[in-house]
Each structure stands twice: as structure tokens, then as C-alpha cells.
Amino acid sequence: MAKDPYSVLGVSRTADADEIQRAYRKLARKYHPDVNRDPDAADRFKEIGEAYSTLSDAETKARYDRFGADFRQYASSGAGPAGGTPRWGSGGPRPGPRPGRGGYGNVDVNMGGDVDWEDLLGGWFRQQGAGPAQGADHEAELRLTLEEAIRGGRRTVRLAQPGGETRNYDVDVPPGVLDGQRIRLAGEGAAGRDGGPPGDLFLTVQIEPGAKYRLKGRDIHFELPVTPSEAALGAKIKVNAPAGPVRITVPEGSSSGRRLRLRGQGMPDPKGLPGNLYAEIRIVVPRRLNKEERELYEKLAAVSDFNPREGL
Incomplete structure (x- = not known):
């Protein structure tokens, strides 16, 4: 079963002629056998051309919109709204590529006859003796x-x-x-x-994505691990950020999730303002406590009336 030409070109059924042509030009450049070395590129290129030949002609497009994949038989029998002999490039029999104009080995690209290939593909179809042509990108x-x-x-x-x-x-x-x-x-x-x-x-x-830093536009985000005492008492912490070492001031009484902004320390912008560096505080406790640490934490728990779950 033939593929839906709208899906092949990646356009909606309400697309106008300009949208269809832009989509076709983009795909034709991408899958042209002179540029794309993928083994399936020639078949994809041919498929794109056939889809364009169906949708670029208003008469043929109207038949396809009405009859779907069977639009060719209505055209050839004269039963549809566009009766008579179909045009080349409108779904009927088409000649193969002329020597030196559209052939790639034994690949028959079978493209429509109303396309200016010299303009579209930058002279890729020109052969020896036909004048100078720019190479493909x-x-x-x-x-x-x-x-x-x-x-x-x-x-x-x-x-x-x-x-x-x-x-x-x-x-x-x-x-x-x-x-x-x-x-x-x-x-x-x-x-x-x-x-x-x-x-x-x-x-x-x-x-490449990194384990520590995330890039959003020109802003750089990362998590800043701090100890409970640094979060409670405040601290100045030196960090080796992607753009170089920076010193971050952690305010007294900071909780996990608090974001600290370092203006202009993100990704540079040659044409405007650089991005920012955002440090998100994450409080980390030691996995094991020595004897003195345990005694101090127990003393803190005994004298502190702070309740982070108040209201729950």
C-alpha cells in the first residue's frame, strides 16, 4: 500500500503549496544520494519525490484528498473530477530519468517534471561538459x-x-x-x-550531558551539597564551576532546595548577556558518626525546639 504523501513530507492536510514545497526541498536535500550515503536514502528520495508530485499539483492533490490511495484509477478512467489522461508527475506513467539529468547508477528517481532541479539541488544533476556546478554541502x-x-x-x-x-x-x-x-x-x-x-x-x-551540571538555554544548574552546620550557620564555599572557580555564599538558615544565583557565571554569549549559574542546596549528613559527633548531635537534639514538621 502506497504511503500517505502528507505523512511522507511531514505536513498536515491543510498545508498550502508553499509549506509543501518547503518540506519537500528540505527532505530532498537531506536524502539526495549524492549527500546521504545511507543504503535506504535512494528509496527514501524517490518516495519523497512521488509524494511531492502528488501534492504539488492542485488537480492531483484534489483527487488524492477525495479518493485516497485509489486516486490514480479514477484519473485514468475519467471517472473522477479530473477525468482524462493524467499528466506526467500526477500519478500516471512517467519516463525514467534522462541520461545525465537524474540517474544515480540503476536508481530511477522518477521525479515530477515541474521542478527546477538545477535551482533546488545546486547543480547536482549537471554532468561533464554542462558547465561548472557547485559541490554538495x-x-x-x-x-x-x-x-x-x-x-x-x-x-x-x-x-x-x-x-x-x-x-x-x-x-x-x-x-x-x-x-x-x-x-x-x-x-x-x-x-x-x-x-x-x-x-x-x-x-x-x-x-554531551554531564553528571554534575545541566544546561538550560545559557543558564547552568547544579546541586550544591552542604553539611547541616553549613546550612544552619551559613558558609562560604569554593566550587570549581564549568567556567572556572567561583565562591558561593550560603546564607544562614538555608534548607535543601533553596536556589542561589550567581549572575553572569553561566554560558557566555558573544552577542549579549551571559547566562547565570544556579546552585541548588542539598543538605547531606554523614553516614557514620564518631563518638564526639554523636554526643554533639544528641546534645543539639536535646536543647533545640525546632520542629520542621509543624502543621503535619
Whole structure:
């Protein structure tokens, strides 16, 4: 059973022509066989093209909306609202790709005829002798720790190449880069054709989750363990935060869950204000008490009238 073209493109049934085209362009670039080396990419690319050919034509889209997966037989028999011979790209028989225009080995992409492929795919279909064409863009992940993302600086990244070899790239990481941001290495993509310029390499930043610190936007959150006496009497505590050592003042009478804010000590922002550092107090008691500690705790329990459960 043919897949629903709306689901294939990831759009709703109320999507207009512009939304459909934007979704198609995004997916076509992602799954184009020149860019995506996944074995299933060619089939996915073909599926995306067929979905677009159904939804990009208002007449064909109307037939699909009315008859669903059987819309082609209504068109070919003349029984539906769009009777007559179906257009190429509207669900009827289509010619295979012309040599040098849409073929990838033995893969028949079977795309519609109303798409400007030269504009959409940056000249990927041009062959030798057809003029210069820019190479395809490549994408990869750049994994950083929180500390590396805060500091930024020059990093060397080793990436696999299409032929199975590896290559090192020098990357200037801007301080304060966030998870999901992309760093562009101009001219480090696929080689151009016929003297055309190469494509670019885009590195998507992935900040690895840490055991101690959590990043929310540009704010950094962590738990601050304190002793009962530090929480009751107050204290000044030195902590090695991701951006460097900081001194935190714990107010007298602090309970677990209290948040202390250190303004501007979070993730830096080259274009604006840095984030904040938030320390959440967590009172920790010793698992074992020596004799003197036990005597002092027993004395405190005897003289203190503090009841944290009052009202329960």
C-alpha cells in the first residue's frame, strides 16, 4: 500500500503549496544520494519525490484528498473530477530519468517534471561538459563537553570520508556555542564539477550531558551539597564551576532546595548577556558518626525546639 504523501513530507492536510514545497526541498536535500550515503536514502528520495508530485499539483492533490490511495484509477478512467489522461508527475506513467539529468547508477528517481532541479539541488544533476556546478554541502556532528562549549577555541576534528579514509579539520569553536548550533567550514564540502566551487561542511554542535551540571538555554544548574552546620550557620564555599572557580555564599538558615544565583557565571554569549549559574542546596549528613559527633548531635537534639514538621 502506497504511503500517505502528507505523512511522507511531514505536513498536515491543510498545508498550502508553499509549506509543501518547503518540506519537500528540505527532505530532498537531506536524502539526495549524492549527500546521504545511507543504503535506504535512494528509496527514501524517490518516495519523497512521488509524494511531492502528488501534492504539488492542485488537480492531483484534489483527487488524492477525495479518493485516497485509489486516486490514480479514477484519473485514468475519467471517472473522477479530473477525468482524462493524467499528466506526467500526477500519478500516471512517467519516463525514467534522462541520461545525465537524474540517474544515480540503476536508481530511477522518477521525479515530477515541474521542478527546477538545477535551482533546488545546486547543480547536482549537471554532468561533464554542462558547465561548472557547485559541490554538495556535507554535514557532521561536533561533540563537545560543557566546558569545551564555554571556553571555545581551536579544535581538530577527524571525520570519515566517502572513500573510507579519514581527514582532520581545524575548527574555531566560538565561546558559548549552544547545543544544536551549526558551524560552517566554507569550501570543505564535496568538490565542484567542471571548475565549480566546492560545497561547505556544516558541523552541528552536540553538547554531551554531564553528571554534575545541566544546561538550560545559557543558564547552568547544579546541586550544591552542604553539611547541616553549613546550612544552619551559613558558609562560604569554593566550587570549581564549568567556567572556572567561583565562591558561593550560603546564607544562614538555608534548607535543601533553596536556589542561589550567581549572575553572569553561566554560558557566555558573544552577542549579549551571559547566562547565570544556579546552585541548588542539598543538605547531606554523614553516614557514620564518631563518638564526639554523636554526643554533639544528641546534645543539639536535646536543647533545640525546632520542629520542621509543624502543621503535619
